[in-house]
Amino acid sequence: MKVLTANSLTTGEVVFWNAGRWAVAFNDGQRFDGDEDAAGALTAAEDQPRMVVAPYLIDVEDMDGHWVPVAYRERLRALGPSNHPQHGKQADGDADVQALAAVTSSARSTGRIKLIRR
Amino acid sequence: MYRYDDLDRQMLTDRSNEFRHQAARRLSGEITEDQFKPLRLMNGLYLQLHAYMLRVAIPFGTLSTAQLRRLAWVATTYDKGYGHFTTRTNVQLHWIKLRDAPDILDALAEVGLHAIQTSGNCIRNVTADPYAGATADEVDDPRVWAEAIREWSTVHPEFSYLPRKFKIAVTAAEKDRAAIRSYDIGLHLRRTRDGELSFEVMAGGGQGRTPYLAKTIREHLPASRLLSYLDAILRVYNRAGRRDNIHKARIKILVNSLGVEEFARQVEAEWAQIEAAEVDLPDTELARIRAAFQPQVFDPQPAVSPVFEAAKAADPEFARFARRNVHPHKVPGYAILDISLKAPGETPGDASSAQMETVADLADAYSQGEVRVNYTQNLVLPHVKLADVPAVYARLKEARLATANIDLITDIIACPGLDYCTLANARAIPVAQAIAKRFADPERAEAIGELGIKISGCINACGHHHLGAIGILGVDKKGEEYYQLSLGGSAGADAELARILGPAMSGQSIPDAIETLVETYLAHRQDGERFLDTVRRTGLQPFKEAVYAVAD
Ligand code: SF4
Numbered sequence: 001m002k003v004l005t006a007n008s009l010t011t012g013e014v015v016f017w018n019a020g021r022w023a024v025a026f027n028d029g030q031r032f033d034g035d036e037d038a039a040g041a042l043t044a045a046e047d048q049p050r051m052v053v054a055p056y057l058i059d060v061e062d063m064d065g066h067w068v069p070v071a072y073r074e075r076l077r078a079l080g081p082s083n084h085p086q087h088g089k090q091a092d093g094d095a096d097v098q099a100l101a102a103v104t105s106s107a108r109s110t111g112r113i114k115l116i117r118r
Numbered sequence: 119m120y121r122y123d124d125l126d127r128q129m130l131t132d133r134s135n136e137f138r139h140q141a142a143r144r145l146s147g148e149i150t151e152d153q154f155k156p157l158r159l160m161n162g163l164y165l166q167l168h169a170y171m172l173r174v175a176i177p178f179g180t181l182s183t184a185q186l187r188r189l190a191w192v193a194t195t196y197d198k199g200y201g202h203f204t205t206r207t208n209v210q211l212h213w214i215k216l217r218d219a220p221d222i223l224d225a226l227a228e229v230g231l232h233a234i235q236t237s238g239n240c241i242r243n244v245t246a247d248p249y250a251g252a253t254a255d256e257v258d259d260p261r262v263w264a265e266a267i268r269e270w271s272t273v274h275p276e277f278s279y280l281p282r283k284f285k286i287a288v289t290a291a292e293k294d295r296a297a298i299r300s301y302d303i304g305l306h307l308r309r310t311r312d313g314e315l316s317f318e319v320m321a322g323g324g325q326g327r328t329p330y331l332a333k334t335i336r337e338h339l340p341a342s343r344l345l346s347y348l349d350a351i352l353r354v355y356n357r358a359g360r361r362d363n364i365h366k367a368r369i370k371i372l373v374n375s376l377g378v379e380e381f382a383r384q385v386e387a388e389w390a391q392i393e394a395a396e397v398d399l400p401d402t403e404l405a406r407i408r409a410a411f412q413p414q415v416f417d418p419q420p421a422v423s424p425v426f427e428a429a430k431a432a433d434p435e436f437a438r439f440a441r442r443n444v445h446p447h448k449v450p451g452y453a454i455l456d457i458s459l460k461a462p463g464e465t466p467g468d469a470s471s472a473q474m475e476t477v478a479d480l481a482d483a484y485s486q487g488e489v490r491v492n493y494t495q496n497l498v499l500p501h502v503k504l505a506d507v508p509a510v511y512a513r514l515k516e517a518r519l520a521t522a523n524i525d526l527i528t529d530i531i532a533c534p535g536l537d538y539c540t541l542a543n544a545r546a547i548p549v550a551q552a553i554a555k556r557f558a559d560p561e562r563a564e565a566i567g568e569l570g571i572k573i574s575g576c577i578n579a580c581g582h583h584h585l586g587a588i589g590i591l592g593v594d595k596k597g598e599e600y601y602q603l604s605l606g607g608s609a610g611a612d613a614e615l616a617r618i619l620g621p622a623m624s625g626q627s628i629p630d631a632i633e634t635l636v637e638t639y640l641a642h643r644q645d646g647e648r649f650l651d652t653v654r655r656t657g658l659q660p661f662k663e664a665v666y667a668v669a670d
Contacts, residue, residue: 010145011215012169050147053165072599073536077167081537083465083547087198087213088168 001060002038003029003069004045005077006052014077014089015052017041022051025089026078027096031060031067066099075104121182121410122230129273130227133234137161138220145217162233163219166538170214173236174226178246178264178288179207179491183478186489188229190474196222201474203459203467205531205582206285207245207491208236212538234272239280241271241352247289247296248492251413252500254448257309259411260290263317263344266399266407270345277352281359282367284352285324297493297609299323299331300585302369303351307341315341321351321381322373325579329615330370335382342404346397350389354381414486414501419451423504429511438560439511439522453504455485457497457514458521458529462554465547466532467495476517484510495531496524527569527636528554531582535575535592536599542575544592544599549573549628556629557636566636569649570608585609587650588635589616590628599625605635605661606653619658620666631665638664 003026004017015022016029023029032038038057045055059070069075079101080088090097122130137157144154158164162173174189181189189209193201196218202210214222226232235242246264250256267286271277277284287298290307298304304320317339323332339347351369358376360366373381399407430437443456457477459467469477481489481499484506490498502510514520523529530553533539535546550573557563572586583589589604600622607616623631638661639649653661 007165007169009151010217012165014168049151050145053151071597073167073542076536080168081547082545083537083551084198 001062001067002032002035002057003060004032004038004041004055004057005029005074006045006055009049009051009053012053017045017055020044025094025096026069026100027067032057063103066096066103068100068103072104075100079104127227127230130230130232130234131224133161133232134220134223134227137223141216141220156238158216158219159237160234161219161223162236163214163216164237164540166212166540167536168538169212170216170219171538172211172214172219172222172233173204174209174211174231174233175236175243176207176209176231176491177268178244178250178261179248179493180250180261181489181491182229183481183487183489185229185231186474186478186481188225188231190471190478192222192225193474194471199472200468200470202465202534203469203491203495203497205493205495205533205580206243207248207493208243209491210534212534239282239284240278241267241274241280241284241286243285244268244271245285245287245296245301245493247291247294248490248498249291249295249445249454249500250490251411252447252452252454253291254446255293256289256291256307256448258290258307258315258341259408259413260288260296260305260307262404262408262411263290263305263307263341264288265411266345266404267348269407270348270397270399277356280352280356281361282364282369284355284369286348292611294610294613295492297582297585297613299613300325300329300582300609301332303348304332305344310338317341317344317347319347319351321385322370322378324368324370325582325584326368327365327577328371329579329584330374331613331615332370333373333378335373335378335385342401343394343398345399346392346394347385347389349392349397350385353388354384358384416449416452416501417503419449419503419505421450423451423507426504426507429508435522436508436511438564439520440507442522442524442526442564444507447501449501451504453502453507455499455502455507455510456492456524457499457519458523459496459519460523460529460554461518461521462528462558463551464518464554466530466550469497473517473519476513476519480510480513494529496529522560523563525568525570526563527557527566527571527632528563530554530571530573531586532573533575533581535573535581539575541578542592543577543594544575544601544625546573546575546581546590546592549590549592549601549625552625552629553632556633566640567648569636571632572607582609583607584615585613586616587648587653588632593622595622601625601628603628603631603635603665605658606650608650612650614654617658620662634664635661 018030079090246260251259287301288305306318319336320332445454485499530550532546532550536542572582573590574581574583575592585607602622603619604616
């Protein structure tokens with residue numbers, strides 16, 4: 001599965017594509033099953049240069065019942081920096097964020113993480 | 119200290135107005151991101167993982183209190199209430215919005231701060247000894263010369279599109295506190311036997327993928343000829359530096375492929391062609407700059423302060439602070455005071471707006487209104503009366519700024535790493551935090567003694583891992599955060615590049631590995647040896663055996 005992400009042009013904030021609009025929470029992002037749909041969304045996103053900078057697709061996977069980005073880098077983007085738990089999206093700390101954070105840290109200790117690959 | 123004149127200020131205001139228009143055109147869709155990106159980078163605005171980052175230049179690491187307060191205000195108003203001081207003595211704001219950037223640049227310009235030449239293939243912010251003008255072991259204030267270089271290199275038309283970025287550092291003290299041999303050009307000012315000021319010019323240093331220490335290309339350059347000589351170096355580099363491969367474009371590659379003698383010969387030949395009078399600083403200009411750095415008037419003080427001595431005797435914690443963070447000043451009765459931004463558990467180099475305000479207040483009250491940024495990601499109050507040190511300490515302690523760990527194992531340099539940086543392979547900050555917590559007992563840290571740990575999140579080496587007594591480099595091993603240890607590096611007069619200890623290991627194993635390295639050192643240490651000395655004497659073998667025996 002794939003999710004389409006970018007940074008907002010005006011604020012730089014990490015955003016996720018959902019049916020032509022941009023959501024700020026990873027879990028509100030649309031998940032694409034087929035490569036074709038994903039590629040189509042990417043083309044559409046690239047057509048919104050006043051909204052976002054450098055849209056790209058990331059791999060996501062189901063881990064213990066939660067969708068999470070495969071790459072650790074993307075988990076950090078979806079959550080915020082690990083040295084300031086009150087900064088970034090993780091600050092809101094809703095159930096989705098907590099699940100993502102939990103999966104991320106347990107993945108860390110089991111070594112089930114991939115870092116840089118998007 | 120040096121203040122910008124009207125010309126400088128006008129230029130900054132013009133630049134920030136220009137950027138306002140450029141940003142507006144980007145936001146309206148008139149120009150594309152590809153067209154806009156170089157423009158924003160020229161104004162120090164990067165797009166990182168979570169937001170835009172603004173890198174503000176702090177020339178030779180010298181800040182007035184008005185500037186520091188303005189940085190604190192910008193951080194509170196437009197960011198998350200903190201700034202990150204870097205190994206280039208710049209400050210980075212990590213949560214900036216593009217729509218705010220023009221206002222921020224205006225606010226900074228009002229106090230003579232800017233982000234020009236903090237990105238791109240140009241001559242970057244010039245750095246200098248953080249103890250400049252305060253230390254007894256210098257022959258001159260190096261900032262006089264650094265300021266001359268700043269003026270010469272600012273929007274220099276010929277050198278605004280070099281093969282790659284270009285960094286210059288200056289010291290005028292016997293002890294190198296500016297890591298000059300890790301720079302594209304390192305300048306060491308000394309006095310000749312007949313009393314003339316003369317630079318030892320070193321070129322071709324740099325860290326990153328292919329680290330080199332700068333090599334001396336001229337032992338004695340009359341100081342007055344500095345700018346024409348720099349011109350000659352830059353011309354040779356601009357002409358012959360590689361542009362086909364970003365990894366081979368720094369001057370270090372050119373110097374080492376030509377060989378230092380041939381490179382020096384080409385520089386001399388070029389220098390002979392230059393109309394010196396057009397480039398070298400006229401005496402009147404030098405006098406003007408020198409006057410701006412005129413030493414302050416220091417009230418005569420007794421060399422020994424009873425207040426300071428009594429405070430040390432009464433409070434062992436203060437005594438430790440005095441041992442670690444308080445250094446001799448050129449004027450009797452004064453001290454240079456280091457402020458550590460490395461409280462165990464905190465992010466190295468981060469200071470909150472409130473902490474910046476505190477430091478500014480203390481500098482106004484006790485340090486002639488001056489603050490310095492050290493490339494070690496710490497701050498310095500350069501001119502404090504010994505008798506005032508206890509009062510300064512008390513205020514620092516309230517602000518959580520009194521950590522007594524300068525040059526100790528918890529005084530760790532770490533780049534932002536994967537927590538912020540788009541280029542990173544692995545995180546650096548949490549590794550630093552874990553090590554600092556492990557060695558948080560100040561008594562133990564002091565017993566271990568001087569030990570510089572330096573951590574980079576990728577091979578670009580912003581965290582100076584090549585120069586660490588223990589260097590830690592984040593690598594991506596099959597998609598996981600791994601860390602490669604190296605030993606024996608140092609940045610000072612005894613500069614040396616660290617050597618790789620062995621295979622990379624996971625982040626969780628790092629604190630234990632550091633513990634093992636420390637124990638090995640303590641077991642082998644001879645009288646008075648620092649960690650670095652022991653490593654140099656014994657070689658890597660005992661350390662390698664200890665770390666990898668445990669790992670197996
Ligand atoms: S060393 Fe690498 S990860 Fe660290 S700040 Fe520099 S580019 Fe980023």
